[in-house]
Amino acid sequence: METKPTEISSSKMFGGFNKRYKHYSPILGCNMTFHIYFPPASSTSNKVPVVYFLSGLSCTDENFIIKSGAQRAASIEGVALIVPDTSPRGLNVEGEADNWDFGIGAGFYLNATEEKWKNWRMYDYVVKELPKLLSENFRELDTSRASISGHSMGGHGALTIYLKNLEKYKSVSAFAPIANPMNCPWGQKAFTNYLGTNKADWEEYDATSLVAKYHDVSATILIDQGEDDKFLHDQLHPHKFEEACRGAGVPLLLRLQPGYDHSYFFIATFIDDHIKHHAQALRLL
């Protein structure tokens, strides 16, 4: 049970390196993998800021690294990309692999309170364990300068984690986030199983609920949403979040992109804008 990360692969890309690591996570109680893209500018004498990217349902730490093409802009802007996995794995909890939208690959970036899912603590893993692990083991990274982004379930993760930790992250963005999970089938299924039936507990992990409480947002929130996304109307509800931002005076740029779907082809098209958005916020320190 080695908590120190071990490198398991390395590939050069745009002058920097995609590196994959394995480590034992005490918070989750299992081995986990994550990816870092180190831009060419990173070194122990030139620590670079970090952008976390949280992935969506059924993804691992590999999808974004393989499909987004984000490394191109990260190389140019001189920011590292940190890509965690989406849930604990290998715990053999009964039913953990029965659904693609719940259990394995579907941690929803929360701390579960129901006994059965007690290892599902992706919120603490992303907010606490991973940043500490990075700052202790990678002297090329300046984890005090951090921003956060994500897709779908990971967009939900990015928005909620950002709002609850405004002092930790300089900016946030999301692609097609689950923006109001309390009011969609994916979120209701996950929250009922992980958190129980008390809806007051759900509000702690719902971006649309949180924005009224945590409204001291300085950097504009950037969201891209494909208009041909088949999950837009039933699951994502970006307009609910937009309405809440307007009510709370939180600056939001919600871009509706005609013809785009929910896939990584959509992410790849607009990822440069997101990386630049974060690099600018990180440089303004």
Add this chain to the structure above:
Amino acid sequence: METKPTEISSSKMFGGFNKRYKHYSPILGCNMTFHIYFPPASSTSNKVPVVYFLSGLSCTDENFIIKSGAQRAASIEGVALIVPDTSPRGLNVEGEADNWDFGIGAGFYLNATEEKWKNWRMYDYVVKELPKLLSENFRELDTSRASISGHSMGGHGALTIYLKNLEKYKSVSAFAPIANPMNCPWGQKAFTNYLGTNKADWEEYDATSLVAKYHDVSATILIDQGEDDKFLHDQLHPHKFEEACRGAGVPLLLRLQPGYDHSYFFIATFIDDHIKHHAQALRLL
């Protein structure tokens, strides 16, 4: 057995569309899939030139579309990308799936002469059937303006198909091509099984052999090769091809890229240069 292509998926990317098609191929005797990326500029009143991309061992028509990020430059340059599969599939030839480097996913872009593999005619499929199919069914494409590229086994395919059809393609490029298959284990295994043991027949599908015969090359051949590619010394032999080009007076730009491996991360890093290389040749018509 529908020879006309049927669209099976469509995703918007960089203003254009990735579309996947299925059709029955009379030449191969099975159903085949291929991808087209249509840049936003393409229409029936503005036909765009095409760049074929041939993939490597074990790939399908999906890998390049998902991993290369080539659509970004293709969108800017106004060229369509045509990505075929790498072999016939579903024929149930005995042993066809026993090896990742032979049979399914390993057509080597040749016309097999051994009876057992008589359906393996990827050369005729790419050079004859597919261009005809495209020109008959996609009025947004100008298939008379075509260039060709590929990776590894597909780099071998691109170089050999180009050299043997200089009138059909305006330019060629390759990533880590199998440049002298007669003299490497992958090529020897494939050629023995598909073509028999007469080495004179092998020369027809060996870029290093062909370049002496077909040397009327006008556009410089572009090859990128990662120096940390684990297949470089045993399988790829770009320096043999370089030597043959020098002997034949064929213009070659062989770029050795320090630190890069054989993966799509390497392709993604340099694909923009290749798309620009072809767009320039296609514009000079």
